[in-house]
Amino acid sequence: MNNTASALGRLSELAIEVPSWAYGNSGTRFKVFGTPGTPRTVQEKLADAAKVHELTGLAPTVALHIPWDKVDDYAALKEYAAGLGVGLGTINSNTFQDDEYKFGSLTSSDDAVRRRAIDHHFECIDIMHATGSKDLKIWLADGTNYPGQDDMRGRQDRLAESLQEIYARLGEDHRLVLEYKFFEPAFYHTDVPDWGTSYAQTLALGEKAFVCLDTGHHAPGTNIEFIVMQLLRLGKLGSFDFNSRFYADDDLIVGAADPFQLFRIMYEVIRGGGFGKDSGVALMLDQCHNLEEKIPGQIRSVLNVQEMTARALLIDTSALAEAQRSGDVLAANAVFNDAFYTDVRPVLAEWRESRGLPADPLAAFKASGYQKKINEDRVGGQQAGWGA
Ligand code: AOS
Numbered sequence: 001m002n003n004t005a006s007a008l009g010r011l012s013e014l015a016i017e018v019p020s021w022a023y024g025n026s027g028t029r030f031k032v033f034g035t036p037g038t039p040r041t042v043q044e045k046l047a048d049a050a051k052v053h054e055l056t057g058l059a060p061t062v063a064l065h066i067p068w069d070k071v072d073d074y075a076a077l078k079e080y081a082a083g084l085g086v087g088l089g090t091i092n093s094n095t096f097q098d099d100e101y102k103f104g105s106l107t108s109s110d111d112a113v114r115r116r117a118i119d120h121h122f123e124c125i126d127i128m129h130a131t132g133s134k135d136l137k138i139w140l141a142d143g144t145n146y147p148g149q150d151d152m153r154g155r156q157d158r159l160a161e162s163l164q165e166i167y168a169r170l171g172e173d174h175r176l177v178l179e180y181k182f183f184e185p186a187f188y189h190t191d192v193p194d195w196g197t198s199y200a201q202t203l204a205l206g207e208k209a210f211v212c213l214d215t216g217h218h219a220p221g222t223n224i225e226f227i228v229m230q231l232l233r234l235g236k237l238g239s240f241d242f243n244s245r246f247y248a249d250d251d252l253i254v255g256a257a258d259p260f261q262l263f264r265i266m267y268e269v270i271r272g273g274g275f276g277k278d279s280g281v282a283l284m285l286d287q288c289h290n291l292e293e294k295i296p297g298q299i300r301s302v303l304n305v306q307e308m309t310a311r312a313l314l315i316d317t318s319a320l321a322e323a324q325r326s327g328d329v330l331a332a333n334a335v336f337n338d339a340f341y342t343d344v345r346p347v348l349a350e351w352r353e354s355r356g357l358p359a360d361p362l363a364a365f366k367a368s369g370y371q372k373k374i375n376e377d378r379v380g381g382q383q384a385g386w387g388a
């Protein structure tokens with residue numbers, strides 16, 4: 001195995017963007033459980049996110065969702081975030097909660113609906129100028145429930161036209177990332193169901209358009225790390241939405257359901273040059289904490305990504321290449337698994353302490369009294385999404 005210290009030297013390059021909506025209440029279509037201390041404003045969401053960064057050193061930016069995080073003055077919000085020690089990250093658009101979008105948004109055959117959806121993205125781009133955000137992330141709920149319900153080809157063509165208009169409006173340093181999802185809320189067909197569609201659409205747009213890979217948006221058994229490899233190879237992987245799934249788009253804590261998969265993904269990210277601040281690949285969480293407390297849920301999540309990244313960095317790449325070259329299947333697999341089975345927790349605790357961070361961020365959060373304070377201070381926290 002590589003020298004641990006030098007292999008883990010790259011760990012300081014790890015930055016994970018947290019989503020503002022993870023701090024709000026969320027649930028299933030059966031029940032949304034309210035959690036004490038839930039933020040009532042975007043400023044309170046930022047304060048909670050800043051706590052995650054303060055204790056882990058891993059989460060320097062927060063993704064916003066428009067209109068959920070709408071404010072009058074985004075430059076002031078940026079200042080406010082900076083005062084808390086975090087930056088504002090990806091701007092996520094939303095064309096899935098208004099009645100007008102019942103039959104689609106950017107794909108709609110109704111010109112007025114399509115105009116409204118495009119204009120919403122223009123508004124998001126204006127916000128990006130004020131917040132200094134780099135990425136505009138588009139996830140569409142567009143699709144149909146029944147064969148014959150609408151013309152799939154026409155919808156794809158209109159999607160391309162709509163995206164073209166939005167793309168043309170991007171600022172010089174902006175990027176557009178198009179997220180795919182194989183089903184839900186549409187069940188028969190989805191307009192951006194897979195990486196191939198997202199790739200084709202973003203390729204047609206140009207070099208500022210990329211694919212966003214949400215780990216929960218694939219059919220069971222999909223080899224996600226293969227998609228990661230391929231998109232990196234093609235220069236089109238823009239960002240991740242990390243989460244875990246057992247069944248569908250569960251949005252559970254990343255690395256909770258299948259840590260080995262997260263390890264394999266991080267290996268391909270590193271292997272393909274997607275790791276580090278200048279790699280052009282943004283690592284983001286897209287999770288909801290329905291049962292667990294939200295801030296510890298986010299701390300657990302970023303630590304899981306760090307642990308699997310550390311293990312992936314420990315892979316002895318020259319021994320792996322040698323075993324692969326010589327066709328030694330079991331040796332190659334053993335090199336891989338040796339890294340995966342290495343318990344990196346003690347070395348990560350040291351890594352944190354050497355940077356003035358708590359060795360155990362979850363214990364430090366518990367001891368901080370922060371949760372107790374927000375439980376007392378904040379009454380009437382909002383459901384994620386439809387909150388302030
Ligand atoms: C939806 O399934 C997607 O994962 C999106 O990223 C969505 O915008 C996000 O979950 C917030 O609702």
Ligand code: ZN
Nearest residue numbers: 179214241286
């Ligand atoms: Zn997502």
Ligand code: ZN
Nearest residue numbers: 214216217249
């Ligand atoms: Zn999702």
